[in-house]
Amino acid sequence: MIVPLGHVFLLAGVIFSLGLVCTVAHRNLIMTLVGVEVMMNAAAIAFVAAALRWQLMEGQAFVLFILAVAAVEVSVGLALVVSVYRRTGSLDPDRYDILKW
Amino acid sequence: MTLYGAVFYLLSAIIVVATGMAVTRRQPVHAVLYLIVAFSGTAALFFLLGAPLLAAFVVILYAGAIMVLVLFVIMLFQRSPRELGLLSDWGPAALLGVVFLAVAVAMVFKDPGSGIVLRGAVVQPRDFGHFLFDRYWLAIEIVSILFLVALVAILHLGSPSTHPSPQRGEGKGEGLNYYKEKHP
Secondary structure (H helix, E strand, C coil), rough: CCCHHHHHHHHHHHHHHHHHHHHHHCHHHHHHHHHHHHHHHHHHHHHHHHHHCCCCCCHHHHHHHHHHHHHHHHHHHHHHHHHHHHHHHHCCCHCCCCCCC | CHHHHHHHHHHHHHHHHHHHHHHHHHHHHHHHHHHHHHHHHHHHHHHHHCCCCHHHHHHHHHHHHHHHHHHHHHCCCCCHHHHHCCCCCCCHHHHHHHHHHHHHHHHHHHHHHHHHCCCCCCCCCCHHHHHHHHHHHHHHHHHHHHHHHHHHHHHHHHCCHCCHHHHHHCCCCCHEEEEEHHHH
């Protein structure tokens, strides 16, 4: 009664590919983390749609865990970014070369 | 097309446009503001797909907590023009996204089950909570341990003893130069 299942999966696929491009193409570590968030969001949309399709609540339970993992990932990731910025003074991954001398 | 279908296509247009604007912005602040729009649309989509509790969680966690956290971390850094640009060879990245999208579209349309029209149904938050704590209480506890581990990791990374001050060595103040000069 709402839409075909494939259309929701297409929406999730479009958002996932946008997040993939954002993760790979940006030269800023914060934008990389943001891209990972967008990809997790796409996965959550697909899970909710599948939960509605098969009328099972496991899909929604999984989305809850996706949310928790996304929160942990972004907080630890941002702490790492701040730490590495304090060491190198840059957000560019190309300049993180202090391990080689 | 039913009213729900029209709402779905409107919401998906909002989400895709806002996410597309977000991933192409050079300024991270603009990207985060667009992403708040996208996540609010996602919350409305969850509500439409019968998950009101998850819609509330998306608003609280994604659009509220995570995006505000990213916004505050952005405010900690100085801008440098080089970081605002995309990679010089971003062509392979875009190609990767297009290939992934083409494969996903082909798989979705190849699957005969993808034409099944979703029927509207709602999981009440009370039922969802009972279900979660009946069957998946162990996973909930594991998630809480995960949060604790993340908290310990963040406290360790943020503590001053983890960071040798760059100014201490040569008095230059440039962290990168300090590390390069220390090991000539």
